[in-house]
């Protein structure tokens with residue numbers, strides 16, 4: 001499906017829950033956010049229906065995120081349903097890694113091996129300061145087990161000025177010692193009430209740090225839908241990516257549609273939500289009507305994140321928590 005700017009939209013990201021067991025300060029206030037009642041969340045049947053319809057419209061990639069997706073009851077059941085859909089080339093998950101260890105064998109059986117794991121620091125104290133929880137050892141054990149089991153891991157780290165810039169090189173070094181890709185992400189303002197200013201550390205500064213450490217690095221060509229500037233350090237097993245999520249330099253390659261846990265469609269991370277697909281489905285529409293609605297919604301996709309931000313009717317800060325959007 002093409003949007004109004006001739007971009008092919010074939011990737012859907014679904015937040016399966018707004019709940020989380022960590023409290024990363026760039027994502028949520030310490031006291032958490034008001035959670036939606038469970039009946040407001042898209043049911044697994046509704047999610048599977050959406051995926052089936054989007055598959056018919058040419059969607060080929062799906063990512064489940066949250067909140068913490070493994071916190072939702074029977075999340076593996078949703079993965080099993082999705083693995084049975086014929087249209088998707090790949091099923092991806094973004095997780096904080098605290099709850100997935102016991103699911104590794106089943107994930108492997110289902111062929112779901114593409115996992116983004118969020119680890120913002122390799123220092124236990126900084127990890128605790130950022131996530132406000134004590135799960136560093138558990139997450140690192142999960143990381144090791146996933147690598148051992150041949151999963152294709154991307155490690156996500158939000159880099160913030162004065163917080164964890166000293167982790168950039170140690171995290172990048174994981175791509176040398178392990179077959180994993182590492183992604184450095186600019187902080188965005190979606191923190192649901194964390195009042196201080198962003199601790200923005202720009203993508204260009206991350207590039208400067210990497211260039212200083214790795215003078216021989218090479219920039220890799222980007223592929224369809226890439227949001228990261230991709231870097232190869234000669235001899236390293238994985239690549240390194242820098243995602244200008246706040247600077248928004250990649251919007252021309254965007255191929256995504258986002259669905260929040262309560263069914264709000266976001267045609268861009270920065271818009272305020274353009275339509276509620278849960279209410280539409282619950283009004284009794286047919287699959288044909290649902291498909292037509294998705295076609296209309298894709299055409300609403302703005303040129304870039306700046307245009308999307310301007311279109312928001314709710315401009316009051318704080319903005320919603322990323323655990324509602326899914327990242």
Ligand code: SAM
Nearest residue numbers: 026027066067068095096118156187188322327
């Ligand atoms: N709980 C899972 C996790 O942390 O991986 C999945 C949901 S989380 C919202 C998805 C991604 O969004 C994580 O990699 C997280 O670091 C990132 N994220 C959350 N809040 C962010 C913010 N304010 N700016 C940039 N990235 C953010």
Ligand code: SF4
Nearest residue numbers: 020024027067096323
């Ligand atoms: Fe939870 Fe992920 Fe948000 Fe951290 S970034 S609080 S792990 S949803």
